[in-house]
Structures are given as structure tokens and as C-alpha cells.
Amino acid sequence: MKKKAEERREQILRAAFQAVSDKGYETVTLQDIADYAGVSKGVTNYYFENKEDVFLSLLEWVTDRIYQQEYKAVSKQTTAIEKLEAYLYSVFINPEKNKKFYKVYLDFMAQASRNPQYRQINLKFYENCWKIGRDIVSLGQKEGTFSPDIHVDTASKMIRSIIDGCLIQWLMRDEDHLHEFYKNTCYEVILKYLK
Amino acid sequence: MKKKAEERREQILRAAFQAVSDKGYETVTLQDIADYAGVSKGVTNYYFENKEDVFLSLLEWVTDRIYQQEYKAVSKQTTAIEKLEAYLYSVFINPEKNKKFYKVYLDFMAQASRNPQYRQINLKFYENCWKIGRDIVSLGQKEGTFSPDIHVDTASKMIRSIIDGCLIQWLMRDEDHLHEFYKNTCYEVILKYLK
Amino acid sequence: MKKKAEERREQILRAAFQAVSDKGYETVTLQDIADYAGVSKGVTNYYFENKEDVFLSLLEWVTDRIYQQEYKAVSKQTTAIEKLEAYLYSVFINPEKNKKFYKVYLDFMAQASRNPQYRQINLKFYENCWKIGRDIVSLGQKEGTFSPDIHVDTASKMIRSIIDGCLIQWLMRDEDHLHEFYKNTCYEVILKYLK
Amino acid sequence: MKKKAEERREQILRAAFQAVSDKGYETVTLQDIADYAGVSKGVTNYYFENKEDVFLSLLEWVTDRIYQQEYKAVSKQTTAIEKLEAYLYSVFINPEKNKKFYKVYLDFMAQASRNPQYRQINLKFYENCWKIGRDIVSLGQKEGTFSPDIHVDTASKMIRSIIDGCLIQWLMRDEDHLHEFYKNTCYEVILKYLK
DNA sequence: CATGAATGAGACTTCATTCAT
DNA sequence: AATGAATGAAGTCTCATTCAT
Structure with missing residues (x-):
């Protein structure tokens, strides 16, 4: 069995x-x-095997789940703007879930800063996120929605940086009602960057 | 004595x-x-008093030191652009120091996500950083360099979010040579956002 | 079944x-x-029943097997000297088997020094070994090969003591090529003692 | 301190x-x-350092103490016979102490059969014991008390083998009153072997 | 008969904290 | 003011034993 x-x-x-x-x-x-x-x-x-094995498995499991959710949300949409919005709504899902995940994720990043195994798993997560970003930006450029001067790879890195930066700052401020603010502003910043 | x-x-x-x-x-x-x-x-x-006291004192000491450095760097400049540049150069000081600080800072944020005492100290750091951001953005708007539509408080939050987001992603990727890339792209994103 | x-x-x-x-x-x-x-x-x-039961059964099984081998070897010979030699050749069978058995036997003796159940089983093994010794010494005295002054019971105890003493020392020295040396010297000592 | x-x-x-x-x-x-x-x-x-370190130190400490006692006892005597007797009296010190030591020693030999570190320490103990034996046998040969045909090194190995063999068998039989028997018989066997 | 998942007691070890010197 | 010996709480991990399947 x-x-x-x-x-x-x-x-x-x-x-x-x-x-x-x-x-x-x-x-x-x-x-x-x-x-x-x-x-x-x-x-x-x-x-x-041991405690570390639990944690490594957990990081892998949780980042994979997050990625799957994001991927699915984006897939359902057709235009670049819709996809970007869907991506951000999927990421900024709600205060409770964001808090739960980012608390754990901060812990893991702290580990990853010293332990290559965690770093490796996180990198895989990054690659997935970047892929989502790349697809959106490419599409937007094809559509003519986004500036053709934007470098796709670079943009994909920035999108995730801004997202993580916003959600971490939000988490640190510990006020649920700011969730809306960070989601919207994050979206604005990204959009302004891409246009 | x-x-x-x-x-x-x-x-x-x-x-x-x-x-x-x-x-x-x-x-x-x-x-x-x-x-x-x-x-x-x-x-x-x-x-x-005890171990926790050491760590709380450390967080306070280290964030204060970082803030002082940033403040001093920005103070030396006159125009908004110069100040923004100085700010980013001060933040992205060099791979070695960024690594040293952000490793510790990630640890502390992980703590802060659950412990109000750490959160409190971090918030003080945030306030200081935001103040730097606000001053730069206000000045830029007065100068006409930055868009008058930008909400100053909001922008100050975003600036720090983007910075932290970039430096954390850089740290996770663990490649010193990418430091330059993140510094430059971070600057571009912020600038594009403010103009 | x-x-x-x-x-x-x-x-x-x-x-x-x-x-x-x-x-x-x-x-x-x-x-x-x-x-x-x-x-x-x-x-x-x-x-x-449980782990202890396995070990007690194992001690019984293994000592019995060893005894059977020794008994069989001795039975095949007719004169006291032949029997003694056969006994020693059977005991000092070869480095590999001696190592395998004496490692386990040392473990069991360590247990037996504190646990009467193990001691009991080992005593049964001793009795069997002593019986072999007694038979050889008695025969030797009847033949006139061994000194009539030797006390048969005492000699049987000594024979096994010397054997175990030699094989344990050999095991501790962990050099296969010394096996021959200990076998021969053990034989000499016993023979000199009995004559 | x-x-x-x-x-x-x-x-x-x-x-x-x-x-x-x-x-x-x-x-x-x-x-x-x-x-x-x-x-x-x-x-x-x-x-x-850890449990193993305690045990290794213990084996070293206890075998050294035993050796010192034996060495001192032998040193006080002048003739080979006296020394041999003193050696055996020192080894077969009394039931209580022999039991205490040989229980522990059996445990350590069981370990030594698989762990080179224990084996190493035991070997050092052996060397010391053999040295005592060699000195006695050499002296006895010089005096003319012992047979000149005896090989000194071989004899020293046998002396300790017989001693250990006797004391282990005695321990296994768990009857204090047999201590005297094993001491005496052990002495006889060794003497007969050396003469 | 046989399996192997699940339990939980108990061992080793680490380390913050205390305190006599 | 400073040291470092001593304590003991707490965590990880192993494994004999039980038991449902």
C-alpha cells in the first residue's frame, strides 16, 4: 500500500x-x-529519516503547492493583464494564508541562507515563479501591452522580488487590513515597471 | 565607568x-x-539578562547602524536623484556586507513574525527607512523630478519593499556577481515607479 | 507442522x-x-517471546552445536593423545569460525556475569566440555600416558580454562596468523600439565 | 586548577x-x-566528550591500575618463584575485587572484539602483563629454576592466557569459595609448564 | 502464518543559566 | 568584574513490542 x-x-x-x-x-x-x-x-x-528530512520535505511540498496554485490561476486567463492580475490575486490570496505561508517561508529562507539543501529547493521554487513571470511578460509584449524594451528574464526576477518584498513587509507590520494596500500597490509598481 | x-x-x-x-x-x-x-x-x-536580551539588543544595534549609514550617505547629496542613488549604493554596499547583514536580518524577521518584541524593533527600523524614502520622494516632487501623482507615504513603503525583495532574492541565489544586477535593476524599477 | x-x-x-x-x-x-x-x-x-528469549535460545543453540562438534571429533579417536589432539583441532577449528564464535561467546559471558539465566546455559556447556576433558584424562591415566597424580576433575577444568584463555587472547590480538601459534602452544601447555 | x-x-x-x-x-x-x-x-x-569517551578512559584507567598493582607486587620480591607467586596473589587478589574487575573486563573485551580503540587499549595492558611475565621467566631461567627450553615470549603469553582463562571460568561459575581452587591450580599449571 | 505500521519508553546530548570563587 | 564548573530541562532518535490486517 x-x-x-x-x-x-x-x-x-x-x-x-x-x-x-x-x-x-x-x-x-x-x-x-x-x-x-x-x-x-x-x-x-x-x-x-530525521527532523531535517521533515523540513526539507516540507519546504519542497509547500513551495510546490504554492506554485501549483499560482500556475493554475494564471492558466485560466488569456490576456497578459488578466494573467498578471490573476497571478497577484493568487499570491496575495488572503491575510490568513499569506501569514501562514510567509512565516514558514521566512524561516526556510533563513535556513537557506546557510544551508545549500534548502537553497536548492527554494531555487526550484524561484525557477517556477520566474517561469510564470516570463510567460506573462512575453505574452504582454506580443500583445503590445507591455514595453518591448523590458528584458523578459530580468522582469521575471523583479516581479517575484517585488512580491516577496511586499508580503514580507506586510507580514512584519502585522496588520491584516494592510493586505489590500500591499496587494494593490504591488500590482501598480509591477504594472508601471512593465509598461 | x-x-x-x-x-x-x-x-x-x-x-x-x-x-x-x-x-x-x-x-x-x-x-x-x-x-x-x-x-x-x-x-x-x-x-x-539572558540570550534573548542579547538578540534583541543585537537587532536594535545592527538595524540602527545600518540606518545611520544610509542616512549619512543620503544626507551628503542634494538632488533627489543623487540621494536616491546614494541610498541604493549605501544599501547595496557590497556582497560581503549584504550577505552578513541579510543572513542575520532574515533570522530576525523570522523571529519577528511571531514575537512582538522583535517586530517592534524592526518597525522602528522600517520607520527610519521610510523616512529616508519619504524625504527623497518629497524632494523629487518639489524638484519636479518625480511624478506628483505618487503618494509619498506609499512610495516610501514600496522603495523599501523592493530593496528588501531584491536583496533577499539575491542572497537566496548565492552568486556574488549578481549583486550588480540586482542593484541596478532595483534602481531602475524604483526610478520607473517614481517618474 | x-x-x-x-x-x-x-x-x-x-x-x-x-x-x-x-x-x-x-x-x-x-x-x-x-x-x-x-x-x-x-x-x-x-x-x-522477546529479544531476551532469542538470545537465550541462541546461546543454548550455539554452545550445543559447538559441543556436538567437539564430542564427535573426540569420539572418532582411540588413544588419549589422539583424542586430546582431536579435541584441540576441533576447538581451534579455524580463524574465521573461532572469531565468529568467540565474539558472540564473549558477549554472552559478559551477560552471564550478571544474569543467572545465561550463566545457567553456559554452565551446561562447561559441564559438557569438562566431561570431554575428564574422559580424555581418565583414559590417558589408564593408558599410562598421563600422570596418575593429576586429579581428573581439576584437569578437566584447567583444560577448558587454558583453551578459552588462549582463544580469547588470540581474538584480542586480532591477527589470524597467530591462530596456529595459540593452538600449538595451548596443546603444549596442556600436555606438559597432564604428563 | x-x-x-x-x-x-x-x-x-x-x-x-x-x-x-x-x-x-x-x-x-x-x-x-x-x-x-x-x-x-x-x-x-x-x-x-561522550559516553564512549568515558568508557575508553575507564578501560585505560582500570587496566593501568591493575597493572600497577601487579607490577608493584612483583617488584617487592627477589626470586623468580617468589615473583611468580606474588604475581598470582596480586592477580587473584580476592573474590570481590576479581569479580568487580572481570565483569567489567569481559564487557570491554566483548567491545574490543569489534572496536579497534578498545582493542588498542587492551593490547597495551597485555604488553604490560607480558612484560611482567617475561621478566619472571627470564629471571627463573637465569636462576636455573625454570627450564631453559621455555621460550620467554611464548611463556609470557601463556601465563596471561591461563590466568584470564581461570578467572573467567571462575567468574562464570559464580562461587566465591572456588576462588582459592582456581588460584592454586592456575599456579600449579603455570609452574609445571615453566619447569 | 506473516507483515509492518504505530507506539512510547528511555537514552544521549546540548546548552542556557546559576553561582561560588 | 570575570570565570567556568555544575545543573537539569528539553530535544532527537532508536527500537522492542504490540496489533490490525
């Missing part, structure tokens, strides 16, 4: 995601994760 | 800065910090 | 013997034993 | 010796050792 095992792993990762978001990367214990998952302490070590 | 004590504290904070940058917020031990400072283990507990 | 079960137990014991020899009494896990036996983890607990 | 630290280490080793003798090499915990030493759990890790 490979299926069962895969479900179990995901159950644990889901619990780990919530636990890390609540308590922080280094503070969270395997016991915490087990508690969140409603399983016994030993289970985590049964499905994962 | 209050002076002596203050020097001692700074000696420890300087060591802590390097130690945290090298090893990470949670990984670093008081022993590490003592080693980096070339003092005995007990000293840290003598000059600081 | 009682037979099937008995075979299964022996299969596990054989695996346990190799596993303990390789990894050591306390280090070996039930999983190791299962792996060596090519069966699943649960099987061991199915055929044995 | 290097002295204080050295005393502390010895205090811990002494406690570890008793604890291992009582509970066994693998069964004993660092908590046990701390309890026996009357100190807190952390102390053991303060004075030793």
Missing part, C-alpha cells in the same frame, strides 16, 4: 506546516508535529 | 553579529558568542 | 548468530536479525 | 567502574554513572 504511506507523509507535512507556522522552525519539536498530526511521537521518525 | 561597560556590550554585540551571521540565530550558542568575542562564557550573562 | 516451526526458529537463530557476531549483543536489533534471516520484523516476535 | 579537574575525572571513572560492574557496559546509562558519582547528569558530558 504505497498510497497509504504517501497519505501519511502528507498528513505529517500538513501538520508540520501548521506547527512551524505557529511555533517557528527551530522551536517546533517532533513532539509538536506529532501532536498536530494526532499521531504518536515515533511516527515522524518512521516516515522521515 | 559606564563607558567601559558600554564598550563591553558593543564588543559582545559585534561578536554576536558575526556569530549569528555564520551559524544562524537558533544554532548559535552563548559559548559561540563568547568565543567570537574572545571572552569567557560568563561575560555574556553578566552584561545581558 | 511442528517441524516447520523448528526450522524457522533455527533459521532465525542462525541469522542471529551471524548478526550478533557482526554487530554485538547489545547493538544488534531485532530488525537486524530479521534482515539477516531474510524475514520480516514481526517473525522474530512470532517465534520467540 | 588542573588538579581539581583531574580529580573530578577520576571520581567519575571510579563511579563508572562500579556502575558498569553492577549493571553492564551497555545497560549502564550516563545517569547511572552520575548517580554513582553523586553528581548531576551534565557533569559526565562536561568532563568527557
Whole structure:
């Protein structure tokens, strides 16, 4: 029953995601994760090599999920503007989810700044995000919506930089009602840059 | 001699800065910090309440130092463009120093996402950065260099968001030679936004 | 089918013997034993009460096997000297097997020094060995080959002491080529003692 | 105060010796050792790298102490026979001490059979014991007490083999009153071998 | 019969903190 | 003012044992 095992792993990762978001990367214990998952302490070590393995798997799982959501949202739209908007609405999904993810993501980036394994996984996430950005910008240029002077690769990097910069600042300010402000302003800045 | 004590504290904070940058917020031990400072283990507990106190003091000290540098650089210039450029050159000082600071800063933001004390200190840093931004944008509007439609407060937030977003992405990519790229593109994006 | 079960137990014991020899009494896990036996983890607990039961059974099984070999070898000979020689050749069978057995045997003796159950099983082994010794010495005295002053019981104890002492020292020195030396010298010492 | 630290280490080793003798090499915990030493759990890790370091130090310490005792006892005597007797009396010191040491020693030999570090330390002990044996045998040959045909190096190996063989068998039989028997018979066997 | 998922006790180890010197 | 020995809480990980399938 490979299926069962895969479900179990995901159950644990889901619990780990919530636990890390609540308590922080280094503070969270395997016991915490087990508690969140409603399983016994030993289970985590049964499905994962060790704590680090849980975290690496978690980073991979969570960034992949985020990417999938973003990709799906963008795919549904046709014009560059629609796609860009869909992308931003998908990224700035809502205060609760953004908080949950960016808390964890900040933890992981802090790790990634010293640990190549985390960095590697994050890079894969970046590549995916950049790809979305590139596609939107290319399309916009073909449509004539965006300036032909913009360098596509560069723009894709900037789009994600601005997004992350905005959401991190928003998170640091810890005021849910500013979410709308950052979403809109982020969109404006990107749009102005691309036109 | 209050002076002596203050020097001692700074000696420890300087060591802590390097130690945290090298090893990470949670990984670093008081022993590490003592080693980096070339003092005995007990000293840290003598000059600081506890580990958390060291870290809070460190965050305050390091963000203040960064702000002072940025402020000084901007002050020396007269036109808005010159000031903006000076600001960015001061922020993107060089790969080594950016790496050292942003590693620590990511650690602290990860903490701040859950701990109000860190958040408070970071907010003070933000306020200072925003003030620099506001002054530049206001001046630019007075000069006629920047668009009068730009909302000054909003712009100041965005400037720092874009900066942090770029430097974090740069750090994650871990390639020193990209520093130049991010500095330049960051400047372009901001400029395009303000004009 | 009682037979099937008995075979299964022996299969596990054989695996346990190799596993303990390789990894050591306390280090070996039930999983190791299962792996060596090519069966699943649960099987061991199915055929044995618990880990201790495996080990007690193993000690009994392995000492019995050793004794049987020695007994058979001695039985084939007729004179005391021949029997003594056969005994020693059977004990000092070859470096590989001696190493395998004495590693495990040392482990068990270490246990036996504190646990009466192991001690009991080892005593049974001793009794068997002493019996072999007694028979040889008695025969030798009847033949006039060995000194009539030798106390038979005492001699039987000494013979095994010398053998074990030699093989343990040989094992500790970890040089296969010394096997010959210890076998020959052991024989000489015993012979000199008996004459 | 290097002295204080050295005393502390010895205090811990002494406690570890008793604890291992009582509970066994693998069964004993660092908590046990701390309890026996009357100190807190952390102390053991303060004075030793880890558990293995405690045990390696213990083996070294205990075998050295044993050797010193034996050496001193032999040194006091003048003739070969006297020295041999003194050696054996020193080795077969009394049931209590022999039991305590050989329990621990069996544990260590079991380890040594797989771990070169333990083997190395034991080898050093062997060399010392063999040296004592060699000196006695050489002297005996010079005196004309022992047969000139005996090979000195070989004899020294055998003496320790017989001693260890006897004491291990004695320990396995777990009857204090047999101590006298093994001591005497061991002496006889060695003497007969040397003459 | 056999499997292997799940449990949870318990061991080692690290380290912030205290405190006598 | 400074040291570093000592404490003990807490976390990770291993593994014997149980039990549903």
C-alpha cells in the first residue's frame, strides 16, 4: 500500500506546516508535529529519516503547492493583464494564508541562507515563479501591452522580488487590513515597471 | 565607568553579529558568542539578562547602524536623484556586507513574525527607512523630478519593499556577481515607479 | 507442522548468530536479525517471546552445536593423545569460525556475569566440555600416558580454562596468523600439565 | 586548577567502574554513572566528550591500575618463584575485587572484539602483563629454576592466557569459595609448564 | 502464518543559566 | 568584574513490542 504511506507523509507535512507556522522552525519539536498530526511521537521518525528530512520535505511540498496554485490561476486567463492580475490575486490570496505561508517561508529562507539543501529547493521554487513571470511578460509584449524594451528574464526576477518584498513587509507590520494596500500597490509598481 | 561597560556590550554585540551571521540565530550558542568575542562564557550573562536580551539588543544595534549609514550617505547629496542613488549604493554596499547583514536580518524577521518584541524593533527600523524614502520622494516632487501623482507615504513603503525583495532574492541565489544586477535593476524599477 | 516451526526458529537463530557476531549483543536489533534471516520484523516476535528469549535460545543453540562438534571429533579417536589432539583441532577449528564464535561467546559471558539465566546455559556447556576433558584424562591415566597424580576433575577444568584463555587472547590480538601459534602452544601447555 | 579537574575525572571513572560492574557496559546509562558519582547528569558530558569517551578512559584507567598493582607486587620480591607467586596473589587478589574487575573486563573485551580503540587499549595492558611475565621467566631461567627450553615470549603469553582463562571460568561459575581452587591450580599449571 | 505500521519508553546530548570563587 | 564548573530541562532518535490486517 504505497498510497497509504504517501497519505501519511502528507498528513505529517500538513501538520508540520501548521506547527512551524505557529511555533517557528527551530522551536517546533517532533513532539509538536506529532501532536498536530494526532499521531504518536515515533511516527515522524518512521516516515522521515530525521527532523531535517521533515523540513526539507516540507519546504519542497509547500513551495510546490504554492506554485501549483499560482500556475493554475494564471492558466485560466488569456490576456497578459488578466494573467498578471490573476497571478497577484493568487499570491496575495488572503491575510490568513499569506501569514501562514510567509512565516514558514521566512524561516526556510533563513535556513537557506546557510544551508545549500534548502537553497536548492527554494531555487526550484524561484525557477517556477520566474517561469510564470516570463510567460506573462512575453505574452504582454506580443500583445503590445507591455514595453518591448523590458528584458523578459530580468522582469521575471523583479516581479517575484517585488512580491516577496511586499508580503514580507506586510507580514512584519502585522496588520491584516494592510493586505489590500500591499496587494494593490504591488500590482501598480509591477504594472508601471512593465509598461 | 559606564563607558567601559558600554564598550563591553558593543564588543559582545559585534561578536554576536558575526556569530549569528555564520551559524544562524537558533544554532548559535552563548559559548559561540563568547568565543567570537574572545571572552569567557560568563561575560555574556553578566552584561545581558539572558540570550534573548542579547538578540534583541543585537537587532536594535545592527538595524540602527545600518540606518545611520544610509542616512549619512543620503544626507551628503542634494538632488533627489543623487540621494536616491546614494541610498541604493549605501544599501547595496557590497556582497560581503549584504550577505552578513541579510543572513542575520532574515533570522530576525523570522523571529519577528511571531514575537512582538522583535517586530517592534524592526518597525522602528522600517520607520527610519521610510523616512529616508519619504524625504527623497518629497524632494523629487518639489524638484519636479518625480511624478506628483505618487503618494509619498506609499512610495516610501514600496522603495523599501523592493530593496528588501531584491536583496533577499539575491542572497537566496548565492552568486556574488549578481549583486550588480540586482542593484541596478532595483534602481531602475524604483526610478520607473517614481517618474 | 511442528517441524516447520523448528526450522524457522533455527533459521532465525542462525541469522542471529551471524548478526550478533557482526554487530554485538547489545547493538544488534531485532530488525537486524530479521534482515539477516531474510524475514520480516514481526517473525522474530512470532517465534520467540522477546529479544531476551532469542538470545537465550541462541546461546543454548550455539554452545550445543559447538559441543556436538567437539564430542564427535573426540569420539572418532582411540588413544588419549589422539583424542586430546582431536579435541584441540576441533576447538581451534579455524580463524574465521573461532572469531565468529568467540565474539558472540564473549558477549554472552559478559551477560552471564550478571544474569543467572545465561550463566545457567553456559554452565551446561562447561559441564559438557569438562566431561570431554575428564574422559580424555581418565583414559590417558589408564593408558599410562598421563600422570596418575593429576586429579581428573581439576584437569578437566584447567583444560577448558587454558583453551578459552588462549582463544580469547588470540581474538584480542586480532591477527589470524597467530591462530596456529595459540593452538600449538595451548596443546603444549596442556600436555606438559597432564604428563 | 588542573588538579581539581583531574580529580573530578577520576571520581567519575571510579563511579563508572562500579556502575558498569553492577549493571553492564551497555545497560549502564550516563545517569547511572552520575548517580554513582553523586553528581548531576551534565557533569559526565562536561568532563568527557561522550559516553564512549568515558568508557575508553575507564578501560585505560582500570587496566593501568591493575597493572600497577601487579607490577608493584612483583617488584617487592627477589626470586623468580617468589615473583611468580606474588604475581598470582596480586592477580587473584580476592573474590570481590576479581569479580568487580572481570565483569567489567569481559564487557570491554566483548567491545574490543569489534572496536579497534578498545582493542588498542587492551593490547597495551597485555604488553604490560607480558612484560611482567617475561621478566619472571627470564629471571627463573637465569636462576636455573625454570627450564631453559621455555621460550620467554611464548611463556609470557601463556601465563596471561591461563590466568584470564581461570578467572573467567571462575567468574562464570559464580562461587566465591572456588576462588582459592582456581588460584592454586592456575599456579600449579603455570609452574609445571615453566619447569 | 506473516507483515509492518504505530507506539512510547528511555537514552544521549546540548546548552542556557546559576553561582561560588 | 570575570570565570567556568555544575545543573537539569528539553530535544532527537532508536527500537522492542504490540496489533490490525
